[in-house]
Amino acid sequence: xxxxxxxxxxxxxxxxxxxxxxxxxxxxxxxxxxxxxxxxxxxxxxxxxxxxxxxxxxxxxxxxxxxxxxxxxxxxxxxxxxxxxxxxxxxxxxxxxxxxxxxxxxxxxxxxxxxxxxxxxxxxxxxxxxxxxxxxxxxxxxxxxxxxxxxxxxxxxxxxxxxxxxxxxxxxxxxxxxxxxxxxxxxxxxxxxxxxxxxxxxxxxxxxxxxxxxxxxxxxxxxxxxxxxxxxxxxxxxxxxxxxxxxxxxxxxxxxxxxxxxxxxxxxxxxxxxxxxxxxxxxxxxxxxxxxxxxxxxxxxxxxxxxxxxxxxxxxxxxxxxxxxxxxxxxxxxxxxxxxxxxxxxxxxxxxxxxxxxxxxxxxxxxxxxxxxxxxxxxxxxxxxxxxxxxxxxxxxxxxxxxxxxxxxxxxxxxxx
Amino acid sequence: xxxxxxxxxxxxxxxxxxxxxxxxxxxxxxxxxxxxxxxxxxxxxxxxxxxxxxxxxxxxxxxxxxxxxxxxxxxxxxxxxxxxxxxxxxxxxxxxxxxxxxxxxxxxxxxxxxxxxxxxxxxxxxxxxxxxxxxxxxxxxxxxxxxxxxxxxxxxxxxxxxxxxxxxxxxxxxxxxxxxxxxxxxxxxxxxxxxxxxxxxxxxxxxxxxxxxxxxxxxxxxxxxxxxxxxxxxxxxxxxxxxxxxxxxxxxxxxxxxxxxxxxxxxxxxxxxxxxxxxxxxxxxxxxxxxxxxxxxxxxxxxxxxxxxxxxxxxxxxxxxxxxxxxxxxxxxxxxxxxxxxxxx
Numbered sequence: 001x002x003x004x005x006x007x008x009x010x011x012x013x014x015x016x017x018x019x020x021x022x023x024x025x026x027x028x029x030x031x032x033x034x035x036x037x038x039x040x041x042x043x044x045x046x047x048x049x050x051x052x053x054x055x056x057x058x059x060x061x062x063x064x065x066x067x068x069x070x071x072x073x074x075x076x077x078x079x080x081x082x083x084x085x086x087x088x089x090x091x092x093x094x095x096x097x098x099x100x101x102x103x104x105x106x107x108x109x110x111x112x113x114x115x116x117x118x119x120x121x122x123x124x125x126x127x128x129x130x131x132x133x134x135x136x137x138x139x140x141x142x143x144x145x146x147x148x149x150x151x152x153x154x155x156x157x158x159x160x161x162x163x164x165x166x167x168x169x170x171x172x173x174x175x176x177x178x179x180x181x182x183x184x185x186x187x188x189x190x191x192x193x194x195x196x197x198x199x200x201x202x203x204x205x206x207x208x209x210x211x212x213x214x215x216x217x218x219x220x221x222x223x224x225x226x227x228x229x230x231x232x233x234x235x236x237x238x239x240x241x242x243x244x245x246x247x248x249x250x251x252x253x254x255x256x257x258x259x260x261x262x263x264x265x266x267x268x269x270x271x272x273x274x275x276x277x278x279x280x281x282x283x284x285x286x287x288x289x290x291x292x293x294x295x296x297x298x299x300x301x302x303x304x305x306x307x308x309x310x311x312x313x314x315x316x317x318x319x320x321x322x323x324x325x326x327x328x329x330x331x332x333x334x335x336x337x338x339x340x341x342x343x344x345x346x347x348x349x350x351x352x353x354x355x356x357x358x359x360x361x362x363x364x365x366x367x368x369x370x371x372x373x374x375x376x377x378x379x380x381x382x383x384x385x386x387x388x389x390x391x392x393x394x395x396x397x398x399x400x401x402x403x404x405x406x407x408x409x410x411x412x413x414x415x416x417x
Numbered sequence: 418x419x420x421x422x423x424x425x426x427x428x429x430x431x432x433x434x435x436x437x438x439x440x441x442x443x444x445x446x447x448x449x450x451x452x453x454x455x456x457x458x459x460x461x462x463x464x465x466x467x468x469x470x471x472x473x474x475x476x477x478x479x480x481x482x483x484x485x486x487x488x489x490x491x492x493x494x495x496x497x498x499x500x501x502x503x504x505x506x507x508x509x510x511x512x513x514x515x516x517x518x519x520x521x522x523x524x525x526x527x528x529x530x531x532x533x534x535x536x537x538x539x540x541x542x543x544x545x546x547x548x549x550x551x552x553x554x555x556x557x558x559x560x561x562x563x564x565x566x567x568x569x570x571x572x573x574x575x576x577x578x579x580x581x582x583x584x585x586x587x588x589x590x591x592x593x594x595x596x597x598x599x600x601x602x603x604x605x606x607x608x609x610x611x612x613x614x615x616x617x618x619x620x621x622x623x624x625x626x627x628x629x630x631x632x633x634x635x636x637x638x639x640x641x642x643x644x645x646x647x648x649x650x651x652x653x654x655x656x657x658x659x660x661x662x663x664x665x666x667x668x669x670x671x672x673x674x675x676x677x678x679x680x681x682x683x684x685x686x687x688x689x690x691x692x693x694x695x696x697x698x699x700x701x702x703x704x705x706x707x708x709x710x711x712x713x714x715x716x717x718x719x720x721x722x723x724x725x726x727x728x729x730x731x732x733x734x735x736x737x738x739x740x741x742x743x744x745x746x747x748x749x750x751x752x753x754x755x756x757x758x759x760x761x762x
Binding site: 021024050070089199205 | 487488489490492493499500504505510511512513514515516517518520521526527528530531532533558559561562566
């Protein structure tokens with residue numbers, strides 16, 4: 001049943017129907033509404049048996065999840081941005097131990113400068129941690145991906161991170177069909193751990209592994225991630241037959257059949273990109289879109305096939321590796337490894353800057369007419385940049401750049417686009 | 418109020434002043450003296466000769482296993498105990514055991530306890546353990562959180578007063594003047610500085626948790642009694658065990674028990690227990706000795722005695738011991754009455 005609810009509420013209700021047994025909470029925007037809602041449900045006794053634990057840090061949130069999962073409980077938590085970085089040691093540990101924890105990442109920029117708004121810097125910082133990373137395009141998909149995430153995590157004994165754009169999705173109110181409890185129960189069997197702490201059958205978990213076996217253990221983790229590439233489409237198909245709608249999967253293509261220019265992106269910006277593509281198509285440009293739902297493991301074969309006929313690929317990404325360039329672009333480049341494809345990286349939407357249809361159409365126009373650079377920062381205010389560069393060149397104690405830029409702008413929050 | 422009367426008759430061996438088992442009723446003997454003890458931490462591990470932590474862990478966990486009827490899960494922080502016990506496949510752990518990270522053992526244990534609760538496995542109890550670095554430094558945030566929430570976990574700190582696994586660096590539990598690799602015995606104030614460090618048992622007490630106790634590996638009866646008592650309680654509990662480290666302290670491997678005993682007998686390491694934030698009992702000093710007897714057999718304090726020595730620094734350490742003695746009332750007015758009989762070793 002479609003209801004007009006906040007994205008966070010939709011995720012919370014969906015997670016609740018996945019019957020989590022231990023839920024950890026530490027507040028950080030923009031994921032707080034999710035754990036607040038689950039906390040209320042637990043306190044009201046609606047999720048019994050479930051323990052809701054208010055912890056003292058994100059590091060503890062992931063650590064409690066590790067203990068709960070290793071002891072055989074279905075564990076869930078949510079975080080964002082600095083919180084993900086603060087728990088990062090435990091994030092790697094959960095993957096290394098092979099514990100099927102599910103975590104929502106309400107994507108948000110990483111400071112400094114401190115910024116609470118959306119981009120994908122946090123998810124990219126965790127891309128090598130060994131977690132499966134799924135990106136939601138819509139709030140419906142954000143909700144649905146959690147059901148898939150628990151199933152996927154527990155079948156493979158790997159943790160899964162469901163990435164949803166902070167504020168853009170978490171705080172947006174729109175129609176969501178929260179998965180029905182009976183359907184969830186049919187799709188998601190109870191958690192049967194591959195390894196468990198049990199006094200009746202005592203085992204050691206977390207032993208030191210030296211050079212004699214570390215490579216093999218890590219390679220096994222890699223194989224399990226590759227297994228996910230096979231399993232995810234199967235589960236997406238099962239999901240569609242159980243719930244009557246499509247969610248999840250590896251990638252989703254839009255208007256790519258005859259496209260010579262294809263835009264690749266992650267998350268909610270795909271909606272705006274599709275609108276821009278529709279506009280350009282109306283003008284006769286053969287443009288299309290590939291949305292990547294499964295970012296880790298990276299679906300190389302599917303991406304390569306989807307881009308096989310393109311002459312030009314534009315990767316629009318809400319993060320970049322400082323001193324290197326686009327992260328997703330590098331993955332796409334290594335998937336296509338086709339020198340005849342012109343690959344462009346467009347870094348956009350950092351720290352919550354709106355990615356407007358108007359700007360995207362301009363990018364597509366530039367691309368089609370051969371004017372797009374290999375790396376572009378969308379809507380970059382070069383005057384502000386040059387002003388600060390000049391300040392640095394002319395005085396030794398030029399001060400903090402962030403504050404200087406804000407001073408040059410003169411007003412706070414006057415522009416989001 | 419003194420509640421440490423669980424063993425009403427004490428038999429001390431001449432010279433060592435260790436508590437003997439032989440003349441006690443079988444029911445009063447230690448868990449360790451029982452040939453059927455569980456050996457939670459089995460032989461064959463890679464601890465150094467004379468390792469106090471290996472002793473402390475086996476003593477504490479065997480007592481916990483007996484107290485819980487074998488229904489125990491242990492969570493271990495990174496550190497010596499973790500490293501020397503699990504060079505897989507040679508795990509020495511015969512109990513269900515999980516190691517995650519250095520600083521998160523209390524939180525991981527919270528998760529295990531929560532899982533047991535939702536599974537209805539209420540008879541399964543959870544112990545978390547760490548060295549002093551994993552307790553007072555890098556694990557302190559998680560530990561304080563676990564205490565504050567009163568999660569059903571007994572946390573045991575095996576305190577050897579520095580980061581031994583990484584090569585003897587200073588921790589927040591390193592005593593003043595002690596030489597470590599990051600507080601070298603050089604300059605006008607050699608070794609660790611005075612006026613720093615955390616009094617972890619009192620910090621634990623300040624959380625108002627049900628039970629806080631200190632112990633040493635020199636008094637097995639006392640240590641086991643405290644573990645057994647702790648396992649009869651629920652909620653967060655804390656046990657701080659002094660475990661000498663021959664490597665880091667520069668003491669003879671055969672002197673681990675002696676050094677631990679002297680730490681208590683000098684007053685430098687007060688042995689006490691507290692319930693709900695209030696001290697309820699102390700182990701009285703039976704044969705008070707000066708701090709020199711404790712310091713001079715450890716190379717980490719050698720600079721205090723080399724050449725003309727540093728009597729000024731030794732005097733400051735003695736003042737700390739005296740302060741503990743006064744604070745906890747460690748001198749027994751009725752000490753002779755407590756020692757009913759001495760047994761030849």
